[in-house]
Amino acid sequence: MDRIRLGILGAARIAPVAVVRPARRVEQVEVVAIAAREPDRARRFAKRHGVPRVVPSYQDLIEDPEVDALYIPLPNGLHGRWTLAALAAGKPVLCEKPFTANAVEAQQVAEAAARAGVVVMEAFHYRYHPLFARMLDVVHSGELGELRHIETAMCFPLPLPRDIRWQLELAGGAAMDVGCYAVHMLRHLAGAEPEVSAARAKLLKPGVDRMLQAEVTLPGGVTGRWTASLLSAKVLSMVARVQGTRGTMHVRNPTQPALYHAMVVRAGGRRRVEHAVRRPTYEFQLAAFANAVLRGASIPTGPDDAVANMRVIDAAYRAAGLEPRQPTP
DSSP states (O other): OOSEEEEEESOOTHHIIIIIHHHTTOTTEEEEEEEOSSHHHHHHHHHHHTOSEEOSSHHHHHHOTTOOEEEEOOOHHHHHHHHHHHHHTTOOEEEOSSSSSSHHHHHHHHHHHHHHTOOEEEOOGGGGSHHHHHHHHHHHHTTTOSEEEEEEEEEOOOOOTTSGGGOGGGTOSHHHHTHHHHHHHHHHHHTSOOEEEEEEEEEEETTEEEEEEEEEEEGGGEEEEEEEESSSSOOOEEEEEEEESSEEEEEEOSSOTTTOOEEEEEETTEEEEEOOOOSOHHHHHHHHHHHHHHHOOOOSSSHHHHHHHHHHHHHHHHHTTOOOOOOOO
């Protein structure tokens, strides 16, 4: 196989941005089919975005012999169930974040992926962009000295009360949506697993967080904080800050650098601003998925990484007096 025929489970709004458009520039991937809970919606999606075939159901798409791999952009609470179904059919999966509803389910998927021996990748697209590679270079170079403190924040308004991201039964909430980015970025910048020491949340409705902020500790006395908000006083904040004994790094919009971004480094009495290529993160992600499936290339957002991320989110919910999310029945 020298090209992946990709099927999409669900006519989600993110799918055109995440895979349909990038596939036009990533020659190793072709989007060939879609299935949705509502067939009419799948047909409209296929017509609008040039997807050749509409398949009657999710299971039919998974079992389709002309589909090599699956992209799963379903609501959070359904990620685990359908990733497991794809693995049972031996199909590689690119699964939207968060990987599953909680860490227990993530571990089940990770074990199934290991048994199946196929690629499963969590769709943290920012992680594959040259901007984040450069951020890691600065942190690891020693220019900032020894790490002391890391802060990440993902905050933007979502004033849509019927949106699936506000539905507890679909494993919604700010920490599950934008928070998984903040957690993931903090973990990867630190190169270590954080322990949640305290957390606080503001609720939109019972059990559903509109804002969650967690304090964490890391090996070597390093501290951290991550903030997630979909509706709070902090209207818009998408940043990563790293403080070392010799300097600091402040990055604006590290998750969508194609729109705008800037990395400001202060060290040795000097200040500089760096910019990376503005090519979309999703193109880098899809190319990485293709290389993993076709050539066995390693990926930094595989199942084990996903389990670690969900453990931090679960711990933050508990520290804030909330329960971790549950899979959708």
